[in-house]
Amino acid sequence: MSGKYGIITIGREYCTGGLDIARAVAGRLGVPIYDKELITLAAKESGLSEEAIAAGEKRPSGSLLYNLYTMGSELPLSDHVFVAQSRVIRQLADKGPCVIVGRCGDYVLRGRADVLRVFLHAPLEFRRRRAAAEGLVPPDADEKAASALLQKEDRRRAAYYNFYSEFRWGEAGHYDLCLNAAMGGEVCVDLILRAAQG
Amino acid sequence: MSGKYGIITIGREYCTGGLDIARAVAGRLGVPIYDKELITLAAKESGLSEEAIAAGEKRPSGSLLYNLYTMGSELPLSDHVFVAQSRVIRQLADKGPCVIVGRCGDYVLRGRADVLRVFLHAPLEFRRRRAAAEGLVPPDADEKAASALLQKEDRRRAAYYNFYSEFRWGEAGHYDLCLNAAMGGEVCVDLILRAAQG
Numbered sequence: 001m002s003g004k005y006g007i008i009t010i011g012r013e014y015c016t017g018g019l020d021i022a023r024a025v026a027g028r029l030g031v032p033i034y035d036k037e038l039i040t041l042a043a044k045e046s047g048l049s050e051e052a053i054a055a056g057e058k059r060p061s062g063s064l065l066y067n068l069y070t071m072g073s074e075l076p077l078s079d080h081v082f083v084a085q086s087r088v089i090r091q092l093a094d095k096g097p098c099v100i101v102g103r104c105g106d107y108v109l110r111g112r113a114d115v116l117r118v119f120l121h122a123p124l125e126f127r128r129r130r131a132a133a134e135g136l137v138p139p140d141a142d143e144k145a146a147s148a149l150l151q152k153e154d155r156r157r158a159a160y161y162n163f164y165s166e167f168r169w170g171e172a173g174h175y176d177l178c179l180n181a182a183m184g185g186e187v188c189v190d191l192i193l194r195a196a197q198g
Numbered sequence: 199m200s201g202k203y204g205i206i207t208i209g210r211e212y213c214t215g216g217l218d219i220a221r222a223v224a225g226r227l228g229v230p231i232y233d234k235e236l237i238t239l240a241a242k243e244s245g246l247s248e249e250a251i252a253a254g255e256k257r258p259s260g261s262l263l264y265n266l267y268t269m270g271s272e273l274p275l276s277d278h279v280f281v282a283q284s285r286v287i288r289q290l291a292d293k294g295p296c297v298i299v300g301r302c303g304d305y306v307l308r309g310r311a312d313v314l315r316v317f318l319h320a321p322l323e324f325r326r327r328r329a330a331a332e333g334l335v336p337p338d339a340d341e342k343a344a345s346a347l348l349q350k351e352d353r354r355r356a357a358y359y360n361f362y363s364e365f366r367w368g369e370a371g372h373y374d375l376c377l378n379a380a381m382g383g384e385v386c387v388d389l390i391l392r393a394a395q396g
Contacts, residue, residue: 178376
């Protein structure tokens with residue numbers, strides 16, 4: 001990869017097809033992509049189990065599992081997870097070009113000049129079709145129920161991002177490139193690759 | 199122009215170089231660009247003078263000129279101007295491919311499938327350099343004063359957009375393509391052209 005931006009961070013609304021786009025970008029550039037892998041890597045780094053990391057990511061503050069994990073700790077488990085994942089993200093970025101999906105990657109790597117910060121969104125109608133095609137909503141869910149499910153997951157992502165960053169999830173000013181994924185996956189991949197060239 | 203999107207609307211923060219980018223896009227596509235021309239065209243359309251349109255755009259609700267123009271009218275002058283400009287924007291879009299800068303073009307043309315909605319922003323530091331180079335801030339203005347001037351104009355644009363649209367200026371979800379102009383004018387032009395192809 002010879003572009004201006006070696007690191008590409010991708011945030012996305014739920015069901016935009018963002019992960020497929022991120023994979024295609026990484027594939028075209030021949031660089032690794034980190035998404036769920038961050039959970040495993042952060043687990044190794046922090047000494048927490050993968051289950052604990054996964055539980056912490058979801059912030060289910062009332063659950064028994066969550067409370068068991070956080071007992072006796074000064075920091076809530078979710079904060080431990082964020083700190084561990086942030087450290088891993090910085091180490092990966094130092095290692096070389098890659099694509100990092102979610103996990104406030106853009107915020108964690110703020111201040112680095114070689115980071116292209118991408119955000120993907122799409123109209124609810126587009127995302128409902130994707131969710132139905134991928135079986136992410138019950139087959140009998142009506143438009144309202146499907147939208148509510150998508151928006152609930154969006155709110156979870158927004159809450160996570162807004163809590164751990166100083167920024168506002170999905171506000172154009174905090175990204176280099178915000179794309180409506182309804183333009184098409186191929187278009188989005190081309191746009192990200194062109195932007196990464198600089 | 200053979201792309202999927204014949205009409206390109208461009209909103210932008212102050213001093214991003216957005217007008218230059220818009221002109222370059224229109225030039226590369228060989229289509230007309232409408233910016234200040236909308237004032238003249240709206241004036242012809244509405245029967246208001248160009249001066250009245252310009253006064254209405256600025257919404258200086260306390261000024262004598264503004265009050266003289268609105269006397270005896272049910273609608274504030276600024277609303278007359280918005281209505282007249284919106285009608286002109288729709289007529290221009292019906293006529294054929296073009297680039298429309300500002301004036302809530304994306305909102306006015308909502309629902310059309312052939313409209314690519316672009317928003318350009320940039321960090322304050324980048325915009326301060328541009329403003330200084332173009333003499334838009336007093337030569338002796340310090341960083342704080344220059345930023346305040348840029349943000350004041352941003353607030354004016356945001357207020358205009360948020361007042362007349364149902365949307366929120368600069369929120370990624372309402373645009374197809376939001377670009378950090380600090381990536382460079384040439385990059386932005388390329389990205390808009392690629393997106394417009396579909």
